[in-house]
Amino acid sequence: MTQNLRVKSSEFIDETNRISFKFDGKTYYGFKGDTLASALIANNVHLVGRSFKYHRPRGIMTSGSEEPNAIVQLNPNSNITEPNARATEVEIYEGLEASSQNCWPSVNFDIGGINNFLAPLFPAGFYYKTFMWPKSFWEKYEFFIRHSAGLGKSPTTKDPDIYDHRNIHCDVLVVGAGISGILAAKNAAKNNFKTLLLDEKNELGGSTIFEANEYNKINHNLASEWLKKEINELKNIKNLEIKTRTSVAAYHQYNYLLARENLTDHLDKKNKKNKIRQRLLKIRAKKVILATGALERPLIFNNNDRPGIMLSSAVKKYSNFYGVACGTKNIFFTNNDSAYESALSLHNKGIKVEAIIDIRENSDAKIIKKINDAGIKIYWAHSIVDTRGYKRLSRVSIMKLSNDGTSVTGSKISISCDCLGIAGGWTPAVHLYTQSGSKLNFDEERKIFIPKTDTKEQISVGSCGGDFELDEIITNLNYKLKNFLNINKTDFEDITLENDHETSKRNIWLLPSDQTIGKTKPFVDYQNDATAKDIKLALREGFRSIEHVKRYTTTGMGTDQGKLGNMHALGIIADTAGVKMGELGTTTFRPPYTPLTFGTIVGRNVGEFFDAFRRTPMNDWHIKNKAKFENVGQWKRSWYYPKEGETMHQAVQRESKAARKSAGILDASTLGKIDIQGSDASEFLNRVYTNAWSKLAIGKCRYGLMLNEDGMVYDDGVTTRLGENHYIMTTTTGGAANVLGKLEDYLQTEWPELDVYLTSVTDHFATASLCGPNSKKILNKIIPDLDLSDDNFPHMSFKEVLIDKIKCRIMRISFTGELSYEINAPASYGEAIWQKCIEAGKEFNITPYGTETMHLLRAEKGFIIVGQDTDGTMTPIDLQMDWIVSKKKYDFIGKRSLYRSDTMKENRKQLVGLLTEDPNIVLEEGAQIVSELNQKPVEMLGHVTSSYFSPNLNKSIALAVVRDGKNMMGRKLFVSMENKNINVTVANTVFYDEKNERLNA
Amino acid sequence: MFLINCPYCGERDQQEFKAGGEAHIERPKQPTELSDDEWAEYLFMRKNIKGVQFERWNHAHGCRKWFNMVRDTSNDEIKAIYKMGEKPPTQ
């Protein structure tokens, strides 16, 4: 049944190491060294997938990372399955499982294949045109599209593998280990440059290493034999690091490159275990040598996508490198001499070559004689007009090409075959070169884009630089290397070279057929099923920019980014629109060159390391006492402390009552703290806060509001004067880093004359905030020596004290409206001080409370939270905080903006209180406020910013911003909530203890 | 990813730095003397040139120092770096 297509042992394949693997549920065997593609071909499996749009049967087309068709699902039955792996890159290992993609129920019988027969209904832009109308149908379309679109299936559980990042600095980075890359790396390293050589394949030597062309000789040996010796010498060279299975994904400015090193994908499960799977290399190179080679072009003709139609160079590699015949009756179709080398390679290995079809009139290459001697028929000036065979190629029809190449004439000849090698010439792999920001030139004669310039930091050598013939490659490499590395001599400049030269050229981007274009399927982008017809349609419909044509037809937008067909698309556009290709330019090559896994991109930054959490010194106590946590910026803050069976609401109500009736304690360590010193510290504070600071006495605290230069509230907090030239500023938890950055900015760039030094000390102190009428008694138990009388230690003042020999700073300040003390202890003593407060507070039933209760308590007092009640559009005046804006100060950050016509407008949104008619209804934060219910469209007056049920007032309270709210006191408005409108009344923002009597209770 | 030569620390990777917009826009010494339009010009208007641009940069994850950079925004070539307060280079 299955035929074995393994023809001859190859030195690159270890036939003593037999490996079993599964494809589409069936077990096959291959050898160590095989890729999934070579092993499948050896097992005579050619149909490996279905195309994306038409679900046409597709086979293996290439032997490398440019593969558009043979993309497979790995571990298809596992929840860690991986889609879109290229069979041409997957190295087989014992136990490998893979399956086809884009087909249901199976690759051999696929329901979606019906699209192929409906193809006339799926022209370019089909999705744009069809699904836009009627609009209301979109949801139905979406369901259909989502179920038929997409490549492969995603894993359903967390990626269990380990990924890593590594920074590398080198003198010379060489990308690509073909003959040019190897010689370049070797000579760089020999001349004392710290050199790194990378190649995406698992072996060195590029395409030269399996070359059997006896017309290409170095020092009278086959080029491949000579190169093997060179590779052998590499291991003795110092300064040279070589990484294979490493694909450069991106080339950024300043020679910064990202590469993916694949470490375990080729190993069996046992050997993969506990090892790093892939590593992202972040390389900063002083100099970069690009030796990325060239990609063979297909030819674009009718039905050029059947399984069995492959690149000529791939057919050669499967035979020479893997020892596998791609068919038993092979044909080549070419526009240049390289297919003859492939044909001869096959012939020499005993694989039958039926014919070569060449669109050129003739060629004077020496190899033609050998082909004639081998008895292989050549059809000059012929073109393939159609192919047959549904799941595998069975025959091709050829006709004579007209002189101008636009039509075919004469009678049709039909040739039976099962493999067709197509050779459309070569495209330099300039992807990385252009990613680096460098520009391309179009060579009209050779129809290729080549690098425009080499620089001091970067050169392109070998075929990616436009050199294809051996003597050209070596001579130019020698010259370029000496200049680039500033060396006198290379170790290869005296070698003797022999090679044939290609003379005749004929390039036709779209080959004609005897049928009209409307009836043909000449695929340009195999993966996305874009044909030449689609491109012509896009041009007819008025698209001109290649970027637009690309998006409209989806040409080049697959996972392969159109590595094979992009040039043909450009050529067809140029021919059809009657412009020169050089003027048309090219689409942008974007990173990554080949797809990367998310794992590689994030490396170790997953799980708890994704965004590192900051925890306060009292964190362990909170956990022990069953706190629920809330994320505030990077901090984990205690949110509330539920008792057995309590809901969040119940816990918060209990905590809030306790803090006002007896005593509560809050971990306030996360507040930003900036130490400010210097002889101009007071002047500095005058400039950054809206109120005056010069007269603040030592040992006193003051609340400050900080604006942006545009007059909008930016941050707030209490600052304490510790000494003549020494302050400690507190900021909001989330704003700490930005405030420090902003202050530094002003100090360094606007006011460098000020003698002021800023130091972030947020992490240096732990803060326990004692609150409630009994807080004074608790503090007295802890520090009996300290006189806590209002005379000695009034509200808004500070004392430095010793608690158990620990130097602490205590501020009598309040964010709840209750008598409060903030104890700041060195961070390492934070938990001990906290514990001490808890112990001392036991007799007063001290209640730890979290951020939710803190928010509730401050809302009862109408204290704002920057970022919750403000949103970057609120001035202090909007917040009804006029009292904190100094009229006397000449200037402070944002002052001028408070006098702009816009900020002085009467009917700006202003902060007000809201009370619901039904005291039990708690408004939703963010809910919209309106004054009319029947008006359409209704005017939105503002929104609710803070809303709670207050246990101390036994009713719901809310803060809101409302247009012209200042003048609306007592007005009845409506708040729209889900399915109902709530009646509310505009009120004062202070709901509790308006006279501030409790501060001294 | 630029390689930026911090005038205080030397060459460092771009990810250590924060861009701070156009350079040499001095905060007016007497804001109250300015008309709304003049103040708005200082506050909001930035050139955002395609080509050679003078910019402020901060070594945010390093020495925290601000400095100036001359950068060609069309190809990201850094033409000069100089400290705050120093005169911009003339071309």
Ligand SMILES: [Zn+2]
């Ligand atoms: Zn620095």
